[in-house]
Amino acid sequence: MEKIPVTIIGGGVVGLAIARELSLNGVDGVYLFEKNPYLGDEQSGRNSCVLHAGVYYSPGSLKAKLCVQGNAMLYAFCDEHGVACFNTSKIIVAVDEAKDRMIDTYVERCAANGVKGVKKISSKEIIEIEPNVRALSALLVPSTGVLDVPEYVKTLARLASDAGAGIIKDTKVTGIEPRGDGFVVRTRDSRGAEDEFETDRIINSAGLYADEIAALVNPSNSWRIAPLRGEYYRYDSSSRKEVGLNGTCVYQVQEPYELDGKLYFGIGIHLTPTLDVAEGGSRKIGRYVSVGPTSIPVTDKHDYETGRKAAGFFYEDVKRFFPNLRVEDLQMDYAGNRAKLKGYDDFVIRRDEKYPACAHLVGIDSPGLTSSLAIARYVAEEFFDVRRTS
Known part of the structure; x- marks a missing residue:
């Protein structure tokens, strides 16, 4: 039976970043398996493509630490490798006094998380940045940006391959059997051909399906991904002067939502x-x-x-701070699902409790894209004792 030293399950930006990081730093025999025909085709390719700063996450959490690290790493990566990335900045707007108080909370949290350059700005200052936005106050976040995610995926895959990693697409992991200090992994490709191989290590970076892979490794794992559906519309900002934007990301103060009886903030x-x-x-x-x-x-x-949500739903939400938008401006765009881990507000990155040769990355939702390079470094250091040399 063939033996693979390191098996990465999941070909999104996090799995690809890990494959690159390990292969660049002397870990031999890294193979990545992706069940879809294309890399980065689920969470990685169906999001807002925003490079986050680290405003929203609890101080001391993995999300806070890895987002702030990943922000700087991703800007540097895009610059070095020619991936289009624009430092747009972001304003988080408050439309009433209760939300204005949340801006003060964000300022304190940014200080705790090490997010640099943020400041609270007035309604007049908002208009100077984005003349068509109306709000009582806002948090200006200079380190937010947007990037070309498909090109980032492509570049990560190329660099991982160049460093010696194997990337196998269109192949689903269907079974994992612990054996000795390692595992036997079973796969099936899109034509129905089945295979199995031995592996010393598994990195479970399966995104929306990480809970299912965790249960294959160890049925005692009880993590459950409760996906959150996100639909997007779009509009043409050049269609009328009063809906124009100057290229800034415009967010609202977070709103609560309920999931299984617990309040979260999206x-x-x-x-x-x-x-x-x-x-x-x-x-x-x-x-x-x-x-x-x-x-x-x-x-x-x-x-x-x-199309599950009509254009009017988006219009009603946005008109509070962007009053010149009309329902007829909105065009249906795309949808994506986020890997919200039930009962957790943070990334879970840890060894399997029973089989420590497997590392699980579960609940890697936002800011997973921004954090991807930092997550890869964290995995390399914590699970492979790698200290980056390049």
Whole structure:
């Protein structure tokens, strides 16, 4: 039976970043398995494409630590490897006094998390940045940006392959049997061909399906991904002067939502600049602005149908701070599902309790994209004792 030293399950940005990090730093025999025909085709490719700063996360949490680290790492990576990335900044707007008080909380949290350069700004200062936005106050976050996620995925895959990692697409892991100090892994490709191999180590980076992979390794694992569906609309910011934006991400103060009787705070529906092709084939901030996402609990992890929420739902939410938008401006765009881990507010990155040769990454929702390079370094250091040399 063939033996693979390190098996990574999941070909999104986190799995690819781990494959690159390990292979660059002397870990041999790294193979990544992705069940879909394309890499980065689920959470990684169905989000707002925002490079977050670290505003929202509890001080001391993995999300806070890895988002702040990952923000700087991702800007540097994009610059080094020619991935389009724009430092747009972000304003988080407060439309009433209760939300204005939340801005003060954000300022304190940013100080605790090491988020640099943030400041509370007035309604007048908001208009100087984005003339068509109306709010009582806002938090200005200079380190937020947007990036070309498909190009980032492609670049990670190329660099991982160049460093010696194997990437196997269109192949689903169907079974995992602990054996000795390692595992036997069973797979099936899209044509129905089955295979099995031995592996010394498993990195479970399966995103929406990480809970299912964890249960294959150890049925005692009780993590459950309760996916949150996010739908997006978009509008053409060049269609009328009064709906124009200057390229800033415009977010609202977080709104609570309930999941299984527990209150969580989602980022909410926001306005995000999108990228377009410039003359010569490079990327630029485009004329379309993304409006979304919703946060609706669903059961089907692979349900990406659009149109569940009408344009009016988005309009009613956004008009509080962007009053010139009309319902007829909005065009249906796309949907994605986020890997919300039931009962947890933070990333879970830990060894399996019974089989320590497996590391689980569960509940890697937002800010997973921003944190991807920092997560990869964390996994390399914590589970492989790698200290980065390149």
